[in-house]
Amino acid sequence: MTAIEWIRFFIGAFLLLFGLGIFAIEMIGVFRFKYVLNRMHAAAMGDTLGIGFSLIGLIVMNGLDFTSLKLFLVIVFLWFSSPTSSHLIARLEVTTDEEPEKHYRRMTIDEVEEE
Numbered sequence: 001m002t003a004i005e006w007i008r009f010f011i012g013a014f015l016l017l018f019g020l021g022i023f024a025i026e027m028i029g030v031f032r033f034k035y036v037l038n039r040m041h042a043a044a045m046g047d048t049l050g051i052g053f054s055l056i057g058l059i060v061m062n063g064l065d066f067t068s069l070k071l072f073l074v075i076v077f078l079w080f081s082s083p084t085s086s087h088l089i090a091r092l093e094v095t096t097d098e099e100p101e102k103h104y105r106r107m108t109i110d111e112v113e114e115e
Contacts, residue, residue, distance in 0.1 A: 008060055015057030022050040036093055044086035051078055 001009075026046020033039045055075050059068045 008063070012057045012059075012061030015053050015060060019050045019052070019054030019057060022046055022053060026050060037090055040086055040089060040093075044082055048079060048082050051075070 023046060026042055029042030029046065030039050033042060052075055055071050059071050062068050062071070
């Protein structure tokens, strides 16, 4: 292997390991948080960042070709779909929550201006 290939390999491996570390932090957050919206936030942020870094690492290792374009399009699709689905699940939780006072407080604009 040439020096450029080794550099590309190490950068790609670092990005893959960084994505794996983000997935590990995400799992800790999902299991430690108690409220469903906090867990969902940890999972959504971890998925978006972890998959993004992992796929960018694969793009760097692979080089620039048609496979890299497909991996980049997967990243773009996931960056659009993951936050959207998380937002819809959060809205469903808020509208169907039986004890909203236990988790959060609703405020009017007048109450916000007073504080």
